[in-house]
Amino acid sequence: MPKVKTQYVCQSCGHVEVKWMGRCPGCGEWNTLVEETVSPRGAFSPSKARVVPRPILSIPAQSENRLSTGISECDFVLGGGVVPGSLVLIGGDPGIGKSTLLLQVSHAMAQSGHRVLYVSGEESAAQIRLRAERLGTVHSELFVLAETDLDAALEAALELKPRFLIVDSIQTVFRPGLASAPGSVAQVRECTGLLLRVAKAENMATFIVGHVTKDGVIAGPRMLEHMVDAVLYFEGDRHHMYRVLRAVKNRFGSTHELAVFEMRDDGLREIANPSELFLSEHRDMAPGSAVVCAMEGRRPLLLEVQALVAATSFGTPRRMTTGADVQRMNMLLAVLERRLGMQLGSCDAYVNIAGGVRVEEPAADLGIALALVASHRDRPLRPGVYIGEVGLTAEVRAVTRLSERIREARKLGFQRCIVPASQSAPEAVPDMEIVQVRSVQDAIDQAF
Template sequence: MAKTSTKYVCQSCGYEAVKWHGRCPGCGEWNTMEETLVEAPRGRGHLRDLVPGAPESRAQRMSQIPPASEQRFSTGMSECDRVLGGGVVAGSLVLIGGDPGIGKSTLLLQIAHHLAVAGRRVLYVSGEESAGQLRLRAERLETMHENVYVLAETDLEAALRAADELRPDLLIVDSIQTVYRPGMTSAPGSVSQVKECTGLLLRVAKSFNLATFIVGHVTKEGNLAGPRMLEHMVDAVLYFEGERHHAYRVLRAVKNRFGSTNELAIFEMRQEGLREVTNPSEMFLSERSERTPGSAVVAALEGSRPLLLEVQALVTPSSFAAPRRMATGADPNRTHLIIAVLEKRLGIRLQTSDAYVNLAGGVRVDEPAIDLGVAMALVSSSKDVPLPSGDVFVGEVGLTGEVRSVTRLEQRVREADKLGFSRCIVPAHSLRGWRQKGNIQVVGVHTLWDAMHLALQG
């Protein structure tokens, strides 16, 4: 009988200790150390012992490695391909996280259906739902296909043996917190099980050149459950975001070894499943109220995609000694900086007023190119004067009140022209060598004062 002992493992970062700590020495979190039963190592053997078809690894000279082109295949959803960097890379391990009920399983089931229609074989390993439940979901989403195989199993080694027999093009594990390795005494979902199962899936993906998607739960803070090193083990980490009670969902890459991490995909949740939103700017501006003080349109850039978003600001007298400052969707620190610049450079008194800033639609943008729009929305709300409904604002605001240049201005202006806006107020330094295109008027400004005078001159 194997000898067993106990140790304490942090459920946040995976730090191990022989005694309990109230505060984890590794990550500093409180009350995350849990007692875990440890079995003496018995040697889990080579991958070929678990999966007989696994190729044998041998060291070779780097110069003797044959050059291999990146093998990608489409998911059948252009928005998802954009986030992945052009499609799924064979042999990659992708982690998808999100809140419960946000639509992770729905997204993966639709991807499996598109691949099956294209003639590829998919194995869906479900540890949370039975095979009958998955069939009911597939019938509702109209994603039934003969090339999609379902295995309701939590034993990861049994699932990999089934994958070795089937040899699919895509393996989906839903979710990593429910599967386990029988040789370990810890419970499914524990730090050691999650690390071990992810490591095994990584070895299988690289050995068989098998594209693998795994679903991860998130904590109440919004981070992926399990050790932080889980994100370092996989090739790509995608977050599926959005409010459960709203129709729109955002798929965002926070790590991607095969593409950019600045891309995002937008979907609309319907009864028949997720529908791609091909024109998100029009969607974000569809409910905008014209001639309303505190509303401005900005041209942001997410990866290679320009987005027109509505910035809403509300400035109201405060009844407290310390006024409130709140920003939703925008960077709160940059919002505080803009408020300070408006007070110092434009003489707008905001120290006795509450200031709220919101990006409509639930999207989150961190780039400084929306600073000018945020500033103009705050000025408009403070003076209770609406901005012209045909104006779009682009520019970064400096501490001296100057409007600084931004990148890829032509794409932003083209998007505003496409949606029918009449004027775009941009940094003057970005107009060097500018050639007028389209029907939109492009006006350059040097300072916040110039922008305010131009926007409120009517």
């Protein structure tokens, strides 16, 4: 009997070692190396029907025939709809609503006349029917298969020939030919590769659900995100009603697009105007509150920045953020103290982006800085929108798509914008006062 060969594979990054180690040399994580059996692979043999390279000019140009998901916000994030034959990965925390979103998408696709196969490795068919009854997503063209054997699921899909295939989730399905357990690096990589080949060969649009780790990334090897055509993250706090669908990769459209949904008892409801939602509880005369405009892909979002500066009760001041980068806030505090002479070294500082949205764009720097100043002075800012990046010398730097941000502010009823003076003058917007500033001190003079 031939000896079985084994190897140790890291469950975080896919690094392979011949012996067990406590810490992975590839990613530095502890206790992630798991023993797996090495499956013998046959030698490469060229196919009889050889593929001949063709000049690119001889390949006919074809336009993308996108298919609507039936949910306009999902179509917006995907770049206009689903491309047939594409493989889309949706990740998110457990219980955030990924299965609910895909069940609603399945129902909308079925209503459009497309056959849908929903393969679930986490729920039974009866459980899916109960959830579909609650959401009102029962349709004759929606087929359900509770199966974890991916080979059996794909055999059923090839017989049914659906236009859309949904696999929930990639960590629960497995291929019997591999000795690894479901959810391991080898299984996730092999199952995704097989789904990719079937999707391209059958021109079948495929959605797969991926769990995320405690760090907020898709569980499994990083190459999983490179194998698929689009990666969507479904984010939000389970204790709040709002969810954000964000595109971080899209081969058929722009990345960093964003859609907002509201979680209700009967499912997810799309929010057509997120800016109005996030500013619904904004108070103009509250000290420490400022309105900024951040670009999420092609969509400008007006958000409320709340800051609180108070004398510390401990030896070391606390600096905490929710929805903003804490290192960016520390830099802004250092600029305010060193360049403007504000005594903030002995103060606690807290910054919150209202609505549960995370902002990483530097264009929100000016609003965060002014909110910190307003809280420190205990004085409210003048009503308006504050746009600009702050440099280490306290200058206000240019941002992209300034005219779109100003138009979004006017649409929400604002009549004043403070913008950088370092870039060309934006186009005039009716009933909008545009104030250009060169430094944070100039913005403070205009804001109070």
